[in-house]
Amino acid sequence: MKIDQFPEKIRPYLIPEPNGHMVYVCLNCEAEFPIDKLLYTCPACGSVLMLHNQNSGPIEAINGPLWREIFDYRRMLNQNALKGIFRYYEFMAPVIPLDHILYLGEGHTPLVRANPRMQERAGAEVYFKVDGLNPSASFKDRGMACALSYIHTLARKGGGKEILAICASTGDTSAAAALYASYLQGLIKSAVLLPQGKVTPQQLSQPLGSGAVVLEIPGVFDDCMKVVEALAENYHVALLNSKNSWRILGQESFSFEVAQDFDYEVGDKAITLPIGNAGNITAVMSGFLKFLRAGIIDQLPKIIGVQSAHADPVYRYYLEQDPEKRHFEPIMVKPSVAQAAMIGNPVSMPRVIKLVEAYNQAAGGQRVFVVHVSEQEIMDAMIFVNQNGNIACTQGGESFAGFQQAVNNGYVGTDEIGVLDSTAHVLKFAPFQDMYLTDRFDPQFDVVPKPELKNAPLLVKPPRLKTYPQAGKPLSGTDMNGYLDEMTSEIANILKLKKKSP
Numbered sequence: 001m002k003i004d005q006f007p008e009k010i011r012p013y014l015i016p017e018p019n020g021h022m023v024y025v026c027l028n029c030e031a032e033f034p035i036d037k038l039l040y041t042c043p044a045c046g047s048v049l050m051l052h053n054q055n056s057g058p059i060e061a062i063n064g065p066l067w068r069e070i071f072d073y074r075r076m077l078n079q080n081a082l083k084g085i086f087r088y089y090e091f092m093a094p095v096i097p098l099d100h101i102l103y104l105g106e107g108h109t110p111l112v113r114a115n116p117r118m119q120e121r122a123g124a125e126v127y128f129k130v131d132g133l134n135p136s137a138s139f140k141d142r143g144m145a146c147a148l149s150y151i152h153t154l155a156r157k158g159g160g161k162e163i164l165a166i167c168a169s170t171g172d173t174s175a176a177a178a179l180y181a182s183y184l185q186g187l188i189k190s191a192v193l194l195p196q197g198k199v200t201p202q203q204l205s206q207p208l209g210s211g212a213v214v215l216e217i218p219g220v221f222d223d224c225m226k227v228v229e230a231l232a233e234n235y236h237v238a239l240l241n242s243k244n245s246w247r248i249l250g251q252e253s254f255s256f257e258v259a260q261d262f263d264y265e266v267g268d269k270a271i272t273l274p275i276g277n278a279g280n281i282t283a284v285m286s287g288f289l290k291f292l293r294a295g296i297i298d299q300l301p302k303i304i305g306v307q308s309a310h311a312d313p314v315y316r317y318y319l320e321q322d323p324e325k326r327h328f329e330p331i332m333v334k335p336s337v338a339q340a341a342m343i344g345n346p347v348s349m350p351r352v353i354k355l356v357e358a359y360n361q362a363a364g365g366q367r368v369f370v371v372h373v374s375e376q377e378i379m380d381a382m383i384f385v386n387q388n389g390n391i392a393c394t395q396g397g398e399s400f401a402g403f404q405q406a407v408n409n410g411y412v413g414t415d416e417i418g419v420l421d422s423t424a425h426v427l428k429f430a431p432f433q434d435m436y437l438t439d440r441f442d443p444q445f446d447v448v449p450k451p452e453l454k455n456a457p458l459l460v461k462p463p464r465l466k467t468y469p470q471a472g473k474p475l476s477g478t479d480m481n482g483y484l485d486e487m488t489s490e491i492a493n494i495l496k497l498k499k500k501s502p
C-alpha cells in the first residue's frame with residue numbers, strides 16, 4: 001500500500017527516524033560505553049554487554065494501542081528496510097539509517113498450529129514458530145541482520161575500508177554470518193571457525209557456498225569460542241558471536257513477532273526454546289520485557305528453556321531453588337543430537353541470570369522455567385513432529401520434548417498454549433534424522449529408534465525383470481511394456497493396492 005493510502009493518523013509514524021541514542025551497558029559494573037566502536041565485553045570489568053536506547057522519549061510518547069496499530073499497518077508497507085525484523089525499528093536499533101539496513105528475507109516466519117495428534121501428545125494446544133524458514137534456514141539470521149546492518153553503518157563511516165567479520169559456530173551462526181557478509185561483498189569479508197567434524201555436511205557447505213573462509217578447528221565449540229575471543233582481543237576483527245550484543249538485539253524480533261502473531265495477547269502462552277550459548281533465550285526475554293514496558297502487551301508469557309541432558313549447565317544452575325545459593329559451573333558436554341546447542345559454558349549466562357530475575361520480577365512470580373530432556377526424547381520428538389507436518393531440526397524436536405516435560409511437571413497448564421521455537425530447518429540436520437530412521441546411531445548418543453518410526457528407501461527390482469533403462473539408453477517397444485508391467489505389479493504389491501475393475 002502507498003503511504004497516502006494509509007489512515008492519516010498513522011502516516012506520520014510509518015517511516016521511523018534514527019532518533020535513538022544507544023549505548024553499551026555492562027551487565028556487571030553498569031558502566032556505559034558509546035557505540036561508535038564494536039565492543040564485545042566491558043573494557044572496565046570484562047563482563048558481557050547489552051545495548052540500551054537512552055532516548056526513550058519518542059517511544060514513551062506513543063501509547064501501547066497506537067504502537068500496535070503502527071506495527072499492524074507496517075505489515076502493509078512496501079519499504080525494503082522495514083520488511084523484516086526492522087518492522088519494529090524503534091525497539092530494535094533506532095540508530096541505523098534505513099538505507100544501511102540489510103534485508104535478505106529474514107523474520108516474520110510462519111506460526112503453524114500443530115495437528116490434533118501433536119496437540120494430544122503435547123498435552124496442550126501447540127504452535128511451532130518455524131524459524132527454519134529464515135534465509136540461511138535458522139533463527140540466527142535475525143541477529144545477523146541486525147549486527148551486519150550496524151557493521152554496514154560502521155563500514156560506511158570508516159571510508160569503506162574492508163572489515164573482517166569472524167565467528168565461531170556450532171554451524172548455524174557461520175551460515176548466517178557468511179550469508180549476510182557476502183551481501184556486503186567489498187565492504188565486509190567473513191571467516192568462520194567450526195569445530196572439526198562437529199557440524200553437519202549441510203552446515204559446512206553453507207559458508208563455503210557464500211564464499212567465506214572456513215577454518216576447521218580440532219576441539220569442540222567451547223574451544224573454538226576461546227580461539228575466536230583471543231583473536232578479537234588481539235587483532236582487528238569484528239566478532240559475530242552472540243557476545244556481540246547487536247545480535248541479541250536482532251533476535252528480540254522473535255518475541256515482537258509472537259506478540260503480533262497473537263494480536264498482542266501472550267499472557268496464556270508458554271514460549272519454549274532450546275538453550276545453547278543462551279543468546280536466544282536472553283533475547284526472547286528481553287524482547288517481551290520491552291513490549292511490556294511500552295504497554296504493547298499487558299502480560300508476559302511463560303518462558304520454557306530446554307537443554308539436552310548431555311549439555312545442561314543452565315538446567316543445573318536453576319536446580320538450586322534458593323537464588324542465594326545458586327552457583328554457575330561450566331560442564332563438559334557429551335555428544336548431542338542437538339549439536340547446535342551442545343555448549344558447556346554459555347557466553348550469555350550472565351545475561352540469562354540478570355534477565356530471568358528481571359522477568360520474574362516484572363511478572364510478579366516465576367515465569368521462567370528450565371527443563372532437560374534425554375537425547376532419546378529429542379530424537380523421538382523430532383521424528384514424530386516431522387511425521388505430522390513439520391520441518392523441525394533436532395533442536396526443534398528438543399523444544400517439543402521440553403514442552404511435553406513442562407506440561408508433565410505442571411510448569412505449563414493444559415489450558416495454556418505452547419509456542420515452540422523450531423530453530424532451524426530439518427535439512428540442516430538431515431544426518432541425525434537418517435541415523436535414526438535407518439538405525440545407525442553411534443552408541444555415545446544413547447538413541448535407539450522406535451521401530452514404528454523407522455524408515456528407509458525400498459529398492460524396487462522385480463525378480464523377473466531382466467532389462468532396465470539406463471541413462472542415454474531408454475527402453476522401447478516390448479522391453480518398455482515388460483518394464484512397466486513388472487514395475488507396476490511389484491509396486492502395487494508393496495503398497496497393497498486394489499486393482500480397478502475393468
Ligand SMILES: *Cc1c(COP(=O)(O)O)cnc(C)c1O
Binds near residue numbers: 172274277280341
Ligand atoms: C544456535 C542455535 C541454538 C541455540 O541458541 P543459543 O542462542 O546459542 O542458545 C538452537 N538451535 C539452533 C538450530 C541453533 O542454531
Ligand SMILES: [Zn+2]
Binds near residue numbers: 027029031043044047
Ligand atoms: Zn563492566
